[in-house]
Amino acid sequence: DTAVSQTPKYLVTQMGNDKSIKCEQNLGHDTMYWYKQDSKKFLKIMFSYNNKELIINETVPNRFSPKSPDKAHLNLHINSLELGDSAVYFCASSLGLAGVVGNEQFFGPGTRLTVL
């Protein structure tokens, strides 16, 4: 009965490879997010989707492409991985748009990506 789940939990790969991270929420939420947390614990929004529509794209390189096949899923595909992509990636969801009272965000457990 996990609320927001991500797979895989750990991902170790070589520079230049392409990889995907999957996210699913069973909360019936309309809005989903991808965040990147760097080694200094700074958490930064990457993308936000509301009802499968992209609403936030925070100047993320084109190598990152989110895909939302339905409201319950938001996957993240990364092309041509670079050393600087190493971080923990968190998926989150909320009932509606971020920042609106009542729309607290629920986070997944994170995916630790290491690019060698």
Add this chain to the structure above:
Amino acid sequence: SQQGEEDPQALSIQEGENATMNCSYKTSINNLQWYRQNSGRGLVHLILIRSNEREKHSGRLRVTLDTSKKSSSLLITASRAADTASYFCATSRGSEKLVFGKGTKLTVNP
């Protein structure tokens, strides 16, 4: 640009003591939220305070907001070892993104 800045960056206290963490931000906000992150886990929402509220309580948590000083504080009373975690403030200016601070790492020693 980054909105929230937590202070201190790290805090170590004994079980039973109170822990106070501060958050300062730069622009006007609609609301401010506090989240907790246990080591190796995702963030968990703790409490939200609206811009027209000055204080809010939830169990052992007390949050204050001073919009004139653009600052908020999170007080955890009678701390427990299980409170050991990083605490983040996040601000919102409306129905858009949340902007998180860098967090305060709290260690509660048994």
